[in-house]
Amino acid sequence: MEQFDAMYTVVDANYDDILKFLKRLNGFLAEESNRNNLRNTILSETEVLVLKLGVDLKGPSQIWIEIFRFLRNYAAFSTERQNDVIRCSQLFEVSMQRIFYLIGKLSDESSSFPSMPELHLGIQFLGNLVTNNETNKRLLADRILSKVYILLSYGDEKLTK
Numbered sequence: 777m778e779q780f781d782a783m784y785t786v787v788d789a790n791y792d793d794i795l796k797f798l799k800r801l802n803g804f805l806a807e808e809s810n811r812n813n814l815r816n817t818i819l820s821e822t823e824v825l826v827l828k829l830g831v832d833l834k835g836p837s838q839i840w841i842e843i844f845r846f847l848r849n850y851a852a853f854s855t856e857r858q859n860d861v862i863r864c865s866q867l868f869e870v871s872m873q874r875i876f877y878l879i880g881k882l883s884d885e886s887s888s889f890p891s892m893p894e895l896h897l898g899i900q901f902l903g904n905l906v907t908n909n910e911t912n913k914r915l916l917a918d919r920i921l922s923k924v925y926i927l928l929s930y931g932d933e934k935l936t937k
Contacts, residue, residue, distance in 0.1 A: 798842035823867035844897035851904040
């Protein structure tokens with residue numbers, strides 16, 4: 777099994793290099809056998825990268841698609857990894873802010889919606905974060921209940937099922 781070690785080569789890289797790295801990391805995680813082989817530090821290292829980017833909440837969707845894809849796949853593995861995501865508080869908080877921004881765009885009729893795949897991945901990430909994890913369910917319930925009504929009324933099949 778391959779070990780994913782390329783993190784240190786992109787710490788000082790530009791946006792395009794980090795996007796390529798995230799895509800490569802997500803490709804690595806797509807193989808179920810590789811999920812067991814991740815370094816324990818991969819989440820905190822990814823948090824450092826995202827924060828180094830100075831990710832703009834209104835910025836390009838592509839980087840967020842890859843961030844949410846990574847978080848979704850990482851949180852799907854185990855309750856321990858779900859809790860790891862919560863402990864990476866800055867990454868978790870920025871991700872929640874981006875999801876809220878996207879949900880807000882759904883209810884704003886004067887704006888065009890930026891990226892439905894991005895919102896799908898963000899919602900899937902939240903679903904994986906709470907699966908079989910009562911603590912995380914309680915944590916998220918207080919934060920997102922009002923936003924759920926917006927999602928359910930939007931009419932997108934992937935968001936409502």
